[in-house]
Structure formats: structure tokens, C-alpha cells
Amino acid sequence: MKTPFEISVPQSTLDDLRDRLRRARLPLDVANDDWRYGTNRAYLEELVAYWLDGYDWRGHEQAMNAFANFRADIDGVPIHFVHEPGRGPNPIPLVLSHGWPWTYWDFHKVIGPLSDPAAHGGDPADSFDVVVPSLPGFGFSTPLTRTGIEFSRTADMWVALMRDVLGYDRFAAHGGDWGALVTAQLGHRYPEHLIGIHLGLCFPLDFFSNGLPTEDDYPDREKHRYHHTMKRFEVATSHVAVQTTDPQTLAYALEDSPVGLCAWILERRRSWSDANGDVESRFSKDDLLTTMTLYWVTESIVSSMRYYWEALHNLWSPSHDRWPQVEAPTAISLWPQELAHMPTPFMERYYNLQRLTQMPSGGHFHPMEEPERLVEDIRAFYRTLR
Numbered sequence: 570m571k572t573p574f575e576i577s578v579p580q581s582t583l584d585d586l587r588d589r590l591r592r593a594r595l596p597l598d599v600a601n602d603d604w605r606y607g608t609n610r611a612y613l614e615e616l617v618a619y620w621l622d623g624y625d626w627r628g629h630e631q632a633m634n635a636f637a638n639f640r641a642d643i644d645g646v647p648i649h650f651v652h653e654p655g656r657g658p659n660p661i662p663l664v665l666s667h668g669w670p671w672t673y674w675d676f677h678k679v680i681g682p683l684s685d686p687a688a689h690g691g692d693p694a695d696s697f698d699v700v701v702p703s704l705p706g707f708g709f710s711t712p713l714t715r716t717g718i719e720f721s722r723t724a725d726m727w728v729a730l731m732r733d734v735l736g737y738d739r740f741a742a743h744g745g746d747w748g749a750l751v752t753a754q755l756g757h758r759y760p761e762h763l764i765g766i767h768l769g770l771c772f773p774l775d776f777f778s779n780g781l782p783t784e785d786d787y788p789d790r791e792k793h794r795y796h797h798t799m800k801r802f803e804v805a806t807s808h809v810a811v812q813t814t815d816p817q818t819l820a821y822a823l824e825d826s827p828v829g830l831c832a833w834i835l836e837r838r839r840s841w842s843d844a845n846g847d848v849e850s851r852f853s854k855d856d857l858l859t860t861m862t863l864y865w866v867t868e869s870i871v872s873s874m875r876y877y878w879e880a881l882h883n884l885w886s887p888s889h890d891r892w893p894q895v896e897a898p899t900a901i902s903l904w905p906q907e908l909a910h911m912p913t914p915f916m917e918r919y920y921n922l923q924r925l926t927q928m929p930s931g932g933h934f935h936p937m938e939e940p941e942r943l944v945e946d947i948r949a950f951y952r953t954l955r
Contacts (some may be wrong), residue, residue, distance in 0.1 A: 571639040571734050574649060574709065576630050578866045583626060586827055586865060590621050593828040604839070604846070608832040616835070616854060617828055624858045626866075636680060640709070641734045643726045646718065649673070649709035650702035652735065653684040657696025660684070661764060661951055662737040664700045664727055668746020669873055670834040671934065672863045673703045678940035683947065694955075695948040697741070702730060704747060706872030708863050713872040719879040720747055721774075724754035728762060738762065741951055745769035745935055747876065756897030756920070758888040763897035765923075765954050767947050769935045771901050771911050773919060774894065778884045787912040794910035801908045804840040808833075812877035820871035830870055831861045843906035843932035851938050893921050900924035900950035902943070906932035924950045 598610035636651045651673065654660065663683065665676045682689040684699045705723055706713035718726075731737045741764040744752035749770040756766040757774060773779065787795045811819055823830040838857060839848040848857070864870050887894065899920035903910060905928065916922050926946050931939035 571641045571650075571652070574638040574640040576633045576638060576709065578626065578630065582866050586862075587621060589827050590617055593617065593826065595828065604836070608836045612848075613828070613832055613835065616831065616857065619854045620827075620831075620858050620861070624855060624862075626859075626862055629855070629859050629862075632677070633674065636677075638709075641730065643729050643734070646705050646713060646715060646726065647710055648702055648705065648726065648730060650700055650730065651680065653680055653699045655683075655696035655698045656685040656687065657693035659694070659955065660696040660698045661955065662700065662731060662735070662740035663697040663947075663951075664702065664731055664740060664742050665936075666702065666723075666727070666742065666744035666748025666751045667704060667707070668744070668748050669707075669876065670837055670860065670864070671746060671748075672708045672860055673701045674708075674859060674863060675934060676701045676936045679936050679944050679947075682940070682944045686948070691944075691948065695952060697947075697951075698737070700731065700735065700740075702727065704751075704873075704876065706876060707869050708867050711867050711869045711872060716875075717879060717883055719876060719883050720750040721754045721758075721885050722883075723747075723751045724758060727751065727755060728759055732762065739764050741765050741767070741954075743767040743769070743947055746933065750774065753895050753920075754885075756895040756899060760896040765898040765900065765951060766895070767900045767902070767950055769902055769904065769943070770907055770909065770933070771916060771920070772909065773915075774885045774887075777881050781909065782912055782915050786915055788914065791912050794912060798909045801841075801906070805908045808837065809877060812874040813881040814878070816874035816878050817871065820874060823870045824868065827861065827865050830865060831858075834861060834864065838934065841906075841908060841933035842938055843904070843930055851932070851934070856937065893919055895920045897921060898923050898954060900926070900946070902926045902928055902935070902946050904928050904931040904933070904935050904939070906930075907935075908933055923953070 640649050680699050683697045686695045687693040703710035705718045731740045742752045742755050749768045752766045784795045842851045844851040899922050935943050
């Protein structure tokens with residue numbers, strides 16, 4: 570059963586945030602103009618100053634409440650989600666799954682175009698019933714007081730959400746980062762309930778136990794994808810090392826300091842996106858601070874980081890031994906600055922691959938970086954499955 574949910578952060582929480590921002594003590598930052606040591610202090614100070622004197626949470630809260638927000642209890646876990654019915658002759662139910670350090674709000678630019686294409690210059694025949702949940706332990710899907718919930722368990726919960734709570738026997742799915750693994754698991758374990766899946770990132774579901782494809786798995790014409798992945802992983806290892814090992818330890822610092830929280834997330838938004846070193850070329854200060862504020866006011870940084878620990882310590886196991894492993898019809902979009910690019914032979918073997926799109930620009934946070942391109946690729950793929 571779903572219940573309407575209104576986002577209304579207590580003023581005392583916002584006052585405490587401002588007080589902590591004013592009293593922040595920042596470390597010395599020598600010879601770090603190029604961010605080689607991590608988050609640059611000068612830019613962080615600039616962003617924090619805007620957080621104090623320019624950023625309007627209440628305005629963003631109002632924008633969030635303009636969508637239809639709900640909560641549901643699924644197996645004892647509170648799940649927050651947006652549910653926007655499609656405006657068209659035959660909308661397809663579509664669940665959009667985010668990752669880390671994302672929030673559900675990273676999809677806010679695509680909800681309208683997907684649910685009401687005619688209002689955004691599209692064809693109403695391409696409409697979707699759009700469902701955007703917050704992952705368990707992220708954002709308003711809190712507090713998470715159970716352990717053992719990782720991406721495969723989340724896929725089970727999404728089936729319960731889509732079928733039992735919302736009444737959709739079959740549905741479509743898209744995801745990026747953790748959400749891509751949730752989505753791939755849906756296509757693996759529940760293909761009879763999936764119209765299709767669309768991935769913004771593809772990893773083998775067992776990568777925590779068996780790793781990624783090796784250089785030998787890439788044909789000669791795609792060796793550049795392997796080298797790209799190795800290069801991009803240079804900026805994508807520190808958080809994995811910490812968050813799969815002892816996330817609780819770091820969480821004490823980030824839960825106590827909004828500036829620390831901001832620095833930890835900011836570095837990833839800058840280095841994982843197609844920003845070429847200029848984070849504001851992809852995200853405005855308001856975009857960045859809405860992400861930071863959502864993590865802060867929901868006190869979700871600890872449970873979001875534990876998602877990594879749970880995945881490493883509750884390793885994925887297959888539900889069947891058939892090939893492809895992911896049997897649902899699959900589309901994959903390749904964003905040039907995504908963290909990993911898989912070889913085409915792997916994708917063709919592992920997924921029921923029906924569409925592969927090389928995007929001209931964009932990175933890890935594709936719904937925020939390239940919403941129009943994402944919308945068009947989702948529309949084009951599911952147009953073939955209606």
C-alpha cells in the first residue's frame with residue numbers, strides 16, 4: 570500500500586546545517602589547484618559560501634513536491650518513490666533506478682519528458698508511467714535499520730513495488746551506477762515481468778567476485794575501451810576501498826560535518842562526469858547543493874555507503890544458468906566519460922542485447938548531464954517493444 574508523502578524538512582534541521590557551515594574548520598590545501606590531492610579548498614569554500622547565502626532549499630523542496638511523491642513499506646523497509654502517470658494512449662510502466670552518489674532527484678529532468686512527451690515536443694505514443702524510487706537507505710527511503718540489502722535484494726523490492734504496490738504485471742526499467750545493477754538483476758531474475766531494460770552502465774553482475782573483462786576480452790578495434798576503463802578507474806577506487814571495508818568509520822565524519830560530506834561527494838561529481846575539470850559545466854551550484862542537502866537532511870550518508878559493504882559481503886549468485894544471463898530485451902547506452910566500457914562481445918553474450926548506442930558526450934551522471942539524449946534513447950528502444 571502506498572501513502573502520499575510530502576517533503577518538509579524541519580526548520581531546525583536547516584538552522585543546524587547553517588550553523589555547522591558557518592563554524593566549519595577547513596584543512597590546509599597546498600599545491601592542489603588541479604585537484605590532484607582531492608577536493609580543492611578554494612572551490613569548496615566558494616560552494617559553501619553559496620550554500621549559506623544563495624542556496625534556497627525551500628524552493629527546491631517545492632519543486633520536489635510538484636511531483637507525486639509516495640512511500641510504501643516493502644518487507645519492513647520504507648521506500649520513497651515518485652509516481653507520475655503517463656499522458657498518452659498506452660503508457661509503459663518504467664522504473665528508473667539511481668546510484669551513488671546520486672539521489673532520485675538526478676532523474677528530475679527526464680520525468681516530465683518521459684511521462685508527458687507531448688508537453689515536451691514529443692509524441693504522446695511514447696509516454697511512460699514513470700516510477701522513480703530512492704534506493705533503500707538513500708534519501709527519503711530511510712531510516713534503513715536492516716542489514717543485508719544490496720542491489721539484488723533491491724531488485725526483489727522493485728518487483729514488489731511495481732507489481733504488488735502499483736499493480737503493474739510487466740514493466741520496463743532503466744538504471745545507472747548501482748541502479749544499472751539493480752536493473753540488470755531485474756532482467757536476469759525476472760525476465761517474465763520485464764518488457765525490457767535500458768542500462769546507462771553495464772557491469773557483470775558477479776563483478777565483486779569475478780572482476781571485469783580483461784584486455785584479452787576486448788577485440789582489437791575496442792582495446793581503447795579497456796584502456797579508457799583502466800584510466801577512469803584511477804578516480805573510482807578510493808570510495809570503493811573505504812565503503813566496502815569500513816564505511817561506518819568515515820560516516821561519523823560525514824554525518825557530523827556538512828562540509829566534509831560536500832567534499833566527499835563533490836570530488837566524485839567532478840571527476841566522474843564529462844566535466845573536463847569544470848564541475849559547473851555539468852552541474853550548477855544548485856544542482857550540486859541539492860544533492861548534498863538531500864544526503865544531509867535525510868541522514869542517509871551512512872546507509873548509502875553501507876550499500877557497498879553489503880554488495881561485497883553478500884555476493885551475487887545467479888538465479889539460473891541460462892545464457893544470456895540477462896534474458897530481458899536489453900539496450901545499453903555508452904557515455905564517453907562513463908567509468909567503464911565493456912567489450913561488445915561480452916555485452917552480446919551476457920545480455921539479450923537489442924540496442925547499443927554510442928553517445929557523443931556525457932559521463933557517469935547521464936540523467937543530469939544529458940537528459941535529452943537519455944530520453945530519446947529510452948523512447949527509441951521501448952518504441953520497438955510496445
